[in-house]
Amino acid sequence: xxxxxxxxxxxxxxxxxxxxxxxxxxxxxxxxxxxxxxxxxxxxxxxxxxxxxxxxxxxxxxxxxxxxxxxxxxxxxxxxxxxxxxxxxxxxxxxxxxxxxxxxxxxxxxxxxx
Amino acid sequence: xxxxxxxxxxxxxxxxxxxxxxxxxxxxxxxxxxxxxxxxxxxxxxxxxxxxxxxxxxxxxxxxxxxxxxxxxxxxxxxxxxxxxxxxxxxxxxxxxxxxxxxxxxxxx
Numbered sequence: 001x002x003x004x005x006x007x008x009x010x011x012x013x014x015x016x017x018x019x020x021x022x023x024x025x026x027x028x029x030x031x032x033x034x035x036x037x038x039x040x041x042x043x044x045x046x047x048x049x050x051x052x053x054x055x056x057x058x059x060x061x062x063x064x065x066x067x068x069x070x071x072x073x074x075x076x077x078x079x080x081x082x083x084x085x086x087x088x089x090x091x092x093x094x095x096x097x098x099x100x101x102x103x104x105x106x107x108x109x110x111x112x113x114x
Numbered sequence: 115x116x117x118x119x120x121x122x123x124x125x126x127x128x129x130x131x132x133x134x135x136x137x138x139x140x141x142x143x144x145x146x147x148x149x150x151x152x153x154x155x156x157x158x159x160x161x162x163x164x165x166x167x168x169x170x171x172x173x174x175x176x177x178x179x180x181x182x183x184x185x186x187x188x189x190x191x192x193x194x195x196x197x198x199x200x201x202x203x204x205x206x207x208x209x210x211x212x213x214x215x216x217x218x219x220x221x222x223x
Binding site for chain 1: 147149154155156157158161202208209210211212213214215216
């Protein structure tokens with residue numbers, strides 16, 4: 001069965017631009033979560049969605065937003081990009097948000113802001 | 115102080131050695147995850163624990179809820195085990211995942 005698909009894999013943007021990243025979960029998985037990974041801060045939680053509803057949000061500014069569609073696919077958007085937004089953005093899907101289910105991660109989108 | 119601490123930060127081993135990576139946390143949790151990240155970024159979920167012990171092949175994960183501590187053991191280590199191992203806990207209060215900084219493991223033949 002297909003894994004978690006993230007597109008694009010690599011992206012270069014200029015400061016001030018905005019970017020949209022996409023995540024397609026494993027078929028049947030209804031929970032999608034997003035993470036940012038940087039050398040300085042490590043992995044940090046961004047958001048979690050379940051059945052099109054944002055369940056939880058990490059400590060990131062309002063420039064970071066996301067949504068989930070009825071087919072469970074999710075997008076995240078970063079507006080007014082800053083150099084510090086350069087990172088690997090990972091999404092993970094899970095059957096549901098209950099603690100009894102693990103995560104399957106995508107390969108990530110590597111965003112470089114210049 | 116980080117809410118999730120891992121030790122050691124770096125670990126080198128010879129092929130065949132028994133390896134232990136430790137994770138201590140300071141928050142109440144509903145689950146603890148062990149993740150493996152290879153160069154290039156892909157992350158694989160190894161274990162999810164809320165109590166006791168789990169085993170998968172040469173990997174064993176244990177958790178002691180009272181002591182707020184978990185260990186990941188690799189028996190008969192192999193160069194393909196070289197990766198960063200990350201501990202993450204799901205906070206009971208906030209329901210958010212909190213990550214440790216990872217343990218970089220290198221296994222030499």
